Amino acid sequence: MQPKDAAEDIVIAGAGLAGLAAALGLHRKGVRSLVLESSPSLRASGFAFATWKNAFRALDALGVGDKIREQHLQVQALRVVASATGEIVREADFTQQGKRGALEIRCVRRDLLLQALEGELPKGTIRYSSKIVSIEEDGNIKILQLADGSVLRAKVLTQAICYRKLKCSSRRSLYLQVLIGCDGINSVVAKWLGLAKPSYSGRSAARGLAHYPDGHGFEPKFLMFIGNGFRSGMLPCNRTEIYWFFTWTPSEHDKGADESAAKMKQFVLDKLRGSKVPQEALAVIDKSEMSDVLAAPLRFRPPLSLVTGSISKGNVCVAGDALHPMTPDLGQGGCSALEDGVVLARCLGEALAVKDAKGGSAEKERIEAGLRQYARIRRWRSVELIATAYTIGFIQQSDNAIVSFLRDKFLSGVLAGRLLKMADYDCGAL
Template sequence: MEAAEDVVIVGAGLAGLAVALGLHRKGVRSLVLESSPSLRASGFAFTTWTNAFRALDALGVGDKIRRQHQQALRVMASSTGEIVQEVDLTQQGKRGPNEIRCVRRDLLLQALEEELPRGAIRYSSRIVSIEEEDGNGDKVLQLTDGSVIRAKVLVGCDGVNSVVAKWLGLATPSYSGRSAARGFARYPDGHGFEPKFLQFVGHGFRSGMLPCNDTDIYWFFTWTPSENDKGVDESAAKMKQFVLAKLRGSNKVPAEALAAIDRSEMSDVLAAPLRFRSPLSLATASIARGSACVAGDALHPMTPDLGQGGCSALEDGVVLARCLGDALLPPPGSGSGSGRGKEDRVQAALREYAWIRRWRSVELVATSYTVGFVQQSDSAVVSFLRDRLLSGVLARRLLKMADYDCGTLESY
């Protein structure tokens, strides 16, 4: 069986659904191919900063997500557990008020999916191969079920192991030397935690905990694995005990925080290696070639130390939908509605998208890696500088990276 589509998006994660919804808002139909049988919400939740909410507002779902999640303060702690820097997010940034919420990934994916027309997502659809036809540049996608789809435009939003990124020739993401565990604690009668982001750094790890709403608490733990850590990810019980032992060793982690980890559920992947795409390779990578491009983790996998992985994926979605939508639906009377003129506009639009997102991606990946190194280090010198001098600098850097506006879905 063979079908033809104007725009095919690979992956129904944050980036893929953001691109699809952005195009829908612009009046452009797309087809999203998702390899799993339903929406996947791995990782439970993610820190959602001001820049992400600007993207969600552009997509028309920002207020819905705000109603479901608490506004939080960010609290940075040293390795001793003492607060060294607290940032009041009611203060104004250069582009308006700051905003941070811990957003449940399932609720956000559902909100994006619900705004799409029926049939926009095709589940259980995994790509086996990609070929490009000579002459018209169509992408021929072979799927595991034997079906074939011809796409005029191909957008890879298929994660860190992206098939589309590999086809474009992007460098394989590098292992950072660190791993991460994540958990989610539910308190049906209310957890009683203040709406703050608690963070514990040093001693060779970085950990954070923050409420999504009145009943849900999300936490993460990143560390550098050693030979002694083998087997800690064999079960959720072992993983939790490993995390608890590390946190107890830092002496000052509050008892209620430890209790939340102890009662939490964990994702199917108990511990995952943290990978990133080298900023140097991103500076010259083929983000877009012809009528194909990548977005989200397929473009800029990064360590989670800025909390910007999901946020930047939403930015990608809005920018790409605006560029591509304007190319596919030119203003009335402008001509070149089909054929070579349309193909040229699409390629120019993807080049514009690549230019906008390349340097933002380079900065995010490089800053995230650096922040993670400083915060997680157990070096006495780095710890002293971090706790005494760098805490304020890091806090301001986090807010600066979040004070970014990807724009609306209207043409500039």
């Protein structure tokens, strides 16, 4: 006997930071959602990320901020060093007061954050091994194809509400009102919305996590090296782990460096040894396990394309990397994804909370208006973050003599100020 059809108000594609934040925010608002995740379990690629005050405001709104604070050290200061000379070009105190209170930054392990968000969701919210591979149109009907052969169709139900129908591999059909694309930089939903394809920045990044079972002994400071053709940094997650990153512009001489984790680690060490990077910083990278070193090209969505691009269309929208992929130079990729989740849950939750006698057609209009409101709030924030991250990365990594001189003598304070300004943002409550 086949299971009966089930009604789902909202389907979220992707169980990353944006997807789980949106699902938890909606849950807090009393709205049920279903998260479709392409992998068989939670993914935690990238190891860790800098989590600034704006992200903790979002996490506090979701009710998991204090749990994450308990698991990670608060970073007290930033020190920026010129790689070519070893000179300290900028220091910033992270205990100072910003416009909206004290600054806060912690290096958060991605797996622990995803687990914290997942743990607050009702069982069955996430359905693994469910990947959307295409969205097609047949007249006025939208058809979403899943990797396992399941199909998601638009279907008009009673009261003139436009739903989409999902035929799962279990032969159980689902009806949904909203599709939220949190499916990453290669988002199928973003492609359907017509958003510009992410561009290659010309740079790549390697990231790793060094483990010290008996404690690393490093101060809770963010140490960054800039110039000389690369940008690198490290900061402690807790008493036993240190996260590090390294970005550079690949050349013909670098071919083969990404063939294995061992070669990539050696490539990074060789680059840093040719600069004025202290031995203790090199030791952190050398301490990393082979499996803990990853490399990937850095891509971003052209910011001007988002000025007029469709962040939402009807009852479909995008969030997280599906909306604003950016270079990591601001440390705001994960933070802004959490912001997206809170804002989206608030706008959509408020739209669904209204009940009136007009029935389904009015609800459909409110949903679409709620998604347009979300798009208005996130559009310019996304544009500014992408453009600022790209500019800061270009300046900080450059080995051009003129750019290096201006950066080290005059621009380092401006760049640090922009970094702190982007983090002093409040996405608001649910």
